[in-house]
Amino acid sequence: MPVDQKQEEQNERIIRLFEQQLAQSNRQIEALTEQVRQLTKALYGSKSEKSKYQAPDGQVSLFEDDPSFNEPEQTEEQSTETISYSVTRKKKNKKRNDSFCENIEIEEIHHHPVHLTCDCCHQEMVEFSSTLVREEAKFIPATMKRVQHFEHIYECKACKKDVSQKAQIKRGKAPQGAIQRSIAGPTVLAKLIYDKFIQYLPLYRQVKEWERHGLLTNDKNLSNWVIRVAEDWLQPLYDLMKQLLTAKSVLHMDETFGQILKRSDGKPAQSNAYNWVSRSVPSEGPVIVLFKSALSRGRAILEDFIKGFKGTVICDGYSAYGQLPDVQFANCWAHVRRYWLKAESKNGQIGVQYCDRLFHIERKIKHLLPEERVQIRQQESKPIIDEFFDWIDRSPFFGKNAIAKAAEYTLSRKEALMVFLENGNVAIDNNPAENAIRPNVIGRKNWLFSVSEAGAQANAICLSLAETAKANGIDFYKYLVKLLTDLPNLPFHQQPEILHSYLPWSENIQVTCAK
Known part of the structure; x- marks a missing residue:
């Protein structure tokens, strides 16, 4: 074989080796980059499972947080909100976030003028109205009492005098305590x-x-x-x-x-x-x-x-x-959703969307009878799940990154994830x-x-x-x-x-x- 041809083949082998090493390095860099991103998110990112994209068909996410938990506690000065417009200003009263229970005891305190004599004619003045100006909460601290139980003993004096009769004695019985010989009631x-x-x-x-x-x-x-x-x-x-x-x-x-x-x-x-x-x-x-x-x-x-x-x-x-x-x-499908949510990629969003569609159906049917839930799950949820698993099978998810872990977690639990389709008493999560x-x-x-x-x-x-x-x-x-x-x-x-x-x-x- 000519020397030039041998040299050319050797060069091709070296190039292929370098290409393999480069591909392996790129995969390693991608995995490490993904790991750094995941650790950064875990350390500094949001802990909420709320999706960062619009759910399909205008669906509302099942994982929306209650807005009342996101609003700061309001002071009295913050209880009104000023809304500015180009020409006029309007005030919108916000609902107070502090109130009394309906069955709370009411104590009324009435305030009367100190002097009820008219400053002008010195005649006695007569009340014609009253106004509730404010309400306030009053707290009465708990009190500790030292409860002592006495058992009283009675006897019949008449029977006691009669030697032929057995003396009649009765004793009041104190209830048993929860812990004997303890002061804890x-x-x-x-x-x-x-x-x-x-x-x-x-x-x-x-x-x-x-x-x-x-x-x-x-x-x-x-x-x-x-x-x-x-x-x-x-x-x-x-x-x-x-x-x-x-x-x-x-x-x-x-x-x-x-x-x-x-x-x-x-x-x-x-x-x-x-x-x-x-x-x-x-x-x-x-x-x-x-x-x-x-x-x-x-x-x-x-x-x-x-x-x-x-x-x-x-x-x-x-x-x-x-x-x-x-x-x-x-x-649990909520665990599946969390794995796809961690991926934070286009494919990860697709996986979350599949899960959200299932949860949207569950929210609609949660008040139905078990038999009715099974029927709707078979009609609406099963096609979505079949499509979801088919999409995972057709997608090339490899390696140790978040998207590959989500795919592996989902596929390995396919049978257990579909149990809820057959039993209306089984929840989706x-x-x-x-x-x-x-x-x-x-x-x-x-x-x-x-x-x-x-x-x-x-x-x-x-x-x-x-x-x-x-x-x-x-x-x-x-x-x-x-x-x-x-x-x-x-x-x-x-x-x-x-x-x-x-x-x-x-x-x-x-x-x-x-x-």
Whole structure:
């Protein structure tokens, strides 16, 4: 072979090698650029999932934020708005963002002139009208009372004189307290639990507030009170709610991390513990929300949590959700949408648009019966999903960038993402579970950790009752007062059916504890 031809072939091989290296470098640069953009957005960008483009066909995005959350709190001077025009000015009164509840008690204060004698003729003046000039809120601080229970004993003097008769003695019976040999009454315990799990006020910060009201205690005592109440009086209701929950056919599930200092598995306190949540769907009766504290995120925890359940679990893409007997798993389209939203490219916008069209349909049919929802989903949603997956299959999404991750996440969960098309009780997303677990996340930022596993499980029980009460329109404080007043004096261990009348949706509780 001539020398020139060999040299030419060698040069071509070198050029091809350089071209391959250049293509590989370009792909690496593209991936790193995408990574830098994602990290920059995570650090400085908006955290909202609101789309940055107009939805097709004039559809309104399901993820629009409530505008009331974007407006600053107004002062009295800001309660009117001046709108300028080229010729005239008009004032538009804005609705006040502070007002009174309808059932608030009214106290009237009447102001009369100091002297009712006419300055001119010195005759007595007569009132002819009155004007309401302003309203103001008046706060009366809570008061602490030291309640002492006395049992009075009576005897019959006539029977006492008759030696042939047995002396008759009667004694007034004081009701049992929620915690024996403790000064904490039902209202104190109810406020303690309410402030921690609804107001997210840590126990160590409650100590000073109790002292201000006249109750001297410490955070260790408060913690023990929460654990005792949860174990003695709330646990039976929690177990009954779990029994009713696992009898449902559709559940939402999610989990989030926590921290337990004294762990029984030998791991250091810095290791993550987890809180699991399960929530029923409104179409299957009163909503039940149940939390469970665990040391791990393993599948064994999930199996124990929903032991006996047969049906469909709506969840995210975590690998523990899967391959359980008698359980079908449906994945969440909101998670799919988030992956495409992160891409922030033309293809990413197309993926988000497909998801928004599905959510738009769901918003229209959410008040329909399950059978009607299935029919409309088959007619309108299924063609959109088929078109969506066909578009992903035809598009060359490769590499480790955001758009490739979105495509891989969507395709790998295709079967689970289509479950909602066949079952009207199955929601398109897992947002109810994420909303249910949010109080746990907010609380974690305030009380930081649980010292013991017993404390963590007490938190889970209290959160379960709090969120279930909230979902059923119950005032949690009133509910706790009633539970801690009635249950210590009821034989519910011998007659478990009594507990049914103390569930948040029961007629008894709805009448006495509704908001």
